[in-house]
Amino acid sequence: MYFFTITATEEDVFILTTDGDVKFTSNSIAFLLDLMVRDDSVGAVCARTFTLGNGPVVWYQDFEYAIGHWFQKAAEHVIGSVLCSPGCFSVYRCKAIREVLTTYASNVNRATDFLTKDMGEDRWLCTLMVQAGRRIEYCAASENSTHCPETFDEFFKQRRRWVVSTLANMMLLLQQWTYVYKYNHRVSFLFLVYQAVLLFATLIGPSSVVLVICGKIHSGLKYSWNWNPVLTLLLQLMICVGFTIICLITSTKTQLTVAKILTFLYAVVMTAVAVGTALQISNDVNGLPGAEANCQNLDSLNNLRIDLEWESVAYLLKIANFPNKKEMSHYSDRYKKIK
Structure with missing residues (x-):
């Protein structure tokens, strides 16, 4: 052995x-x-x-x-x-x-x-x-x-x-x-x-969630429920401060109850944010009216429209054959003031 x-x-x-x-x-x-x-x-x-x-x-x-x-x-x-x-x-x-x-x-x-x-x-x-x-x-x-x-x-x-x-x-x-x-x-x-x-x-995770919800970074309740971003931000800050105070002065049972309510509310809100942001992205991609990308060019489009309208008016005045140039100039000055 x-x-x-x-x-x-x-x-x-x-x-x-x-x-x-x-x-x-x-x-x-x-x-x-x-x-x-x-x-x-x-x-x-x-x-x-x-x-x-x-x-x-x-x-x-x-x-x-x-x-x-x-x-x-x-x-x-x-x-x-x-x-x-x-x-x-x-x-x-x-x-x-x-x-x-x-x-x-x-x-x-x-x-x-x-x-x-x-x-x-x-x-x-x-x-x-x-x-x-x-x-x-x-x-x-x-x-x-x-x-x-x-x-x-x-x-x-x-x-x-x-x-x-x-x-x-x-x-x-x-x-x-x-x-x-x-x-x-x-x-x-x-x-x-x-x-x-x-x-x-x-x-920065909690602050990122706050900014996403309030709509400061091209998303949030501004696109889903049309809420004011500033008011939404203030409301969330109040919720954060309030929950902090609750955690400091109340019992564990109360803290858990409030945490459950806030979790449910934020789940609903984030669902709305996700849907609203998705719709906004779809509008931006498809170039639909009301999209933010098109709204940024609204002033230039209005100016272009006014220029085209003025050229049309000038052409019509010419066709109407006004008796004198002074009367035509009168209508031209009035339209320029409107412009």
Whole structure:
């Protein structure tokens, strides 16, 4: 009988993290481990996550997961490093965790620490790994399914944690980009620019929605319901300020109720904006009367019409054979004043 002794280094010890409601197969784990053993600098590998559940909220998350969990992670994997390996189904290298464990387990001393450390623990851990020089990869071949929120209240609470955690960690990464760029050779300047653009687009997202609705950028309720853009802008600013005050002084139940009402109203408004903008684009393309592109040339068209009318009047005066040129000049002067 022969005995073989396999000596594993500390780089070959991994932790599989998963939630209790996640469905996966042994092949999914094998795909994750395959990427881990190829490169010792890889600190974690995440999989491709699908949603489980029924209802409109789940249907929306199907689209959201495809954008945020598939396309965005694939882009980060190609040009740099994935910034969040979700705790629902990922494999972490034990040595990589131990390297940042002291900082990861530190206490919350500031308000910003609460956003980074307590609102999204997995993203905070991945941020520390990237800062330490580790790379986090995405494996699309490894698939898993997780139960996502099916009610608005549960979904709203989850996204309120995820969004602020994402923004806080992205800001932290960009604030220390010189340090990260120096010690992590997988993080390129293009990757940092990509993250800066994503952060900027996220921050201006609410203001972009306000401008689209009020019609300041060739769209909005001005074309659908003929609302005044300035009044629409003021109304939305009042709604934003009012909802901010509600979030500061009222209970969670009241906040969720108001959020439901505003979500429904903005869904109706954005539908009207989309229809009105589509009709305006169709008018502009087809050159229909009333299109904005034609309205801009209305003055020149009116001037051309007046010139043609005056030539016609002059011709008729000539045909009428007025008794003298003085009377003809009298009618000519009167028409020029009208013009």
